[in-house]
Amino acid sequence: MIEATSQSQARxxxxxxxxxxxxxxxxxxxxxxxxxxxxxxxxxxVLVLFSFTTDSFGARLTGFTFSWYGRLLQDQRLIGxxxxxxxxxxxxxxxxxxxxxxxxxxxxxxxxxxxxSVDALLYxxxxxxxxVMALALLAxxxxxxxxxENITGRQLKMSLxxxxxxxxxxxxxxxxxxxxxxxxxxxxxxxxxxQDLGANAWQTFWRVTFPLILPxxxxxALLAFTISLDDFIISxxxxxxxxxxxxxxxxxxxxxxxxxxxxxxxxxMLLISMTLVGLSQFVQRQRR
Amino acid sequence: MATESAPLGQAPNSSLDTLARRExxxxxxxxFPGLFWLIVFFALPLVVILLYSFLTPGPxxxxxxxxxxxxxxxxxxxxxxxxxxxxxxWIGLVTTVVCLLIAYPLALYIVQRSPRWRNLLLFLVLIxxxxxxxxxxxxxxxxxxxxxxxNSLLQAVGLPRQTLxxxxxxxxxxxxxxxxxxxxxxxxxSIDRFDFTLLEAASDLGASRARAFLRVMxxxxxxxxxxGSVLVFIPTVGQFVVSDLLGGAKVDMLGNLLQRxxxxxxxxxxxxxxxxxxxxxxxLTVAIIxxxxxxxxEDR
Numbered sequence: 001m002i003e004a005t006s007q008s009q010a011r012x013x014x015x016x017x018x019x020x021x022x023x024x025x026x027x028x029x030x031x032x033x034x035x036x037x038x039x040x041x042x043x044x045x046v047l048v049l050f051s052f053t054t055d056s057f058g059a060r061l062t063g064f065t066f067s068w069y070g071r072l073l074q075d076q077r078l079i080g081x082x083x084x085x086x087x088x089x090x091x092x093x094x095x096x097x098x099x100x101x102x103x104x105x106x107x108x109x110x111x112x113x114x115x116x117s118v119d120a121l122l123y124x125x126x127x128x129x130x131x132v133m134a135l136a137l138l139a140x141x142x143x144x145x146x147x148x149e150n151i152t153g154r155q156l157k158m159s160l161x162x163x164x165x166x167x168x169x170x171x172x173x174x175x176x177x178x179x180x181x182x183x184x185x186x187x188x189x190x191x192x193x194x195q196d197l198g199a200n201a202w203q204t205f206w207r208v209t210f211p212l213i214l215p216x217x218x219x220x221a222l223l224a225f226t227i228s229l230d231d232f233i234i235s236x237x238x239x240x241x242x243x244x245x246x247x248x249x250x251x252x253x254x255x256x257x258x259x260x261x262x263x264x265x266x267x268x269m270l271l272i273s274m275t276l277v278g279l280s281q282f283v284q285r286q287r288r
Numbered sequence: 289m290a291t292e293s294a295p296l297g298q299a300p301n302s303s304l305d306t307l308a309r310r311e312x313x314x315x316x317x318x319x320f321p322g323l324f325w326l327i328v329f330f331a332l333p334l335v336v337i338l339l340y341s342f343l344t345p346g347p348x349x350x351x352x353x354x355x356x357x358x359x360x361x362x363x364x365x366x367x368x369x370x371x372x373x374x375x376x377x378w379i380g381l382v383t384t385v386v387c388l389l390i391a392y393p394l395a396l397y398i399v400q401r402s403p404r405w406r407n408l409l410l411f412l413v414l415i416x417x418x419x420x421x422x423x424x425x426x427x428x429x430x431x432x433x434x435x436x437x438x439n440s441l442l443q444a445v446g447l448p449r450q451t452l453x454x455x456x457x458x459x460x461x462x463x464x465x466x467x468x469x470x471x472x473x474x475x476x477x478s479i480d481r482f483d484f485t486l487l488e489a490a491s492d493l494g495a496s497r498a499r500a501f502l503r504v505m506x507x508x509x510x511x512x513x514x515x516g517s518v519l520v521f522i523p524t525v526g527q528f529v530v531s532d533l534l535g536g537a538k539v540d541m542l543g544n545l546l547q548r549x550x551x552x553x554x555x556x557x558x559x560x561x562x563x564x565x566x567x568x569x570x571x572l573t574v575a576i577i578x579x580x581x582x583x584x585x586e587d588r
Binding site: 026027028032033036039040041042043044046047050057058059060090099100102103105106110112118121122124125127128129130131132133135136137138139140142143153165166168169172173176201228229230232233237247250251254255258262263266269270273274276277281 | 311314315317318319321322323325326327329330331332333335336337340345390392394396397398400409411412413414415418419420421422423424427428429430431435436437440465468517522523525526528529535543546547550551552558561562565566568569572
């Protein structure tokens, strides 16, 4: 993801000359950038620091304690919500990765009528405001549950299933984008070579194509997993009463009262996100 | 839906009919699950709110199947809703402009570092973006609260407390903080592609630094600026978490009204909420098209 495509040496030389000439400009830029990094990291540092404070209002650093982390373990609601979040993230990641990979193959390897429309349909979930999508899904579920009840008499309710369905609808597009990128740099002659050597389509896919695009698929899956773990808005509107997810639980606790316990759970969530980023960076480095 | 299909690598061979049919079947198999999911769980829900937006709200929060345009009329005539649109767009605009002004110099600085530093600095911008939005917003709550970090520091040096939380300023800070990486990345990418010798050329031809920047560098890095602005603007206008947590009930944005219309208000009003969401999407699309048109004109 972060790949500095270094340009020609000539540019660096010119830039260096310009830099010497306008030293104070660089200094100003450096100062600005330093302030920006402080702006970016100060809240995170404060958040982590105050998860260890003994002050129960979380306003002062009165002493050091691990007790807030201990209390997390006693909060059954929070733990239940964490398991729900994990379940949703795992199921939706697996399904959206499979569906998205298939779709990426179709979009990259075939020309067909309506391809541009499918492309548009794929990009819409990325650009549409999340809250509009969330409300539309809420309305859709209520609407179709009403119809189902009228026809079959069965009463369906919003639950983890509706959250999973919604997360998949949201994640497919992101998986497709990432997997398509890995298919673009793919040398198709390798597949032709395999087929010339007598491999059928199935063997060619599993022995040649799949291993080569695997880093892209893993990248897409990690993205889908992170999006699902972090999602608040869509989960908030598509979950049922009584089924909470971690971000929703944090939101409702924050609305009630600010305590260092929320800092503790936030710090843990922070650690998980960072581990995932580290993992995806590692996978991408393996690719090179 | 797919009637003609041919693998990209090979030329379609008309004599091999069975092969063509098999390819078509394969394409259908690849496309079907995703297409099905996106149509049923993405396109159809949008159709449902389009339908709802023309129906009548019932007294218990239900929907009455009677066609009406009242929802749209209410949106454009009641101050509460008109103001929410104007305020949200305004907050979105301010957030985007401030992000742009602080992200551009930062991106420029990163580009001018050595490759190793560049990767590290860029990575450091990305990390906060990978953390949960709610967590980031909560961090600002502790900083800005009445007995929060800033006020504690102020008191420690003998200054009076300030009301920082539950203000428009707090909402703006939270939004800028949350969206900044979205602005830095595209701008970084386009500055990285920019040929700095062009600035030399401009100054050799007698242009001042400021002029060279405005007439050469800015237009050529405009694609990044445009992409970043849209990436920041869209989620900002639709926010309800940041305005809810940092603005209290005082800073009502579209997202807050939408949330209330669908879940909180007594009774809920889904038809009006649906109309509001659709108009919001439309306004946003028009704003973005308009923006891209003006920025590409500047390109020439």
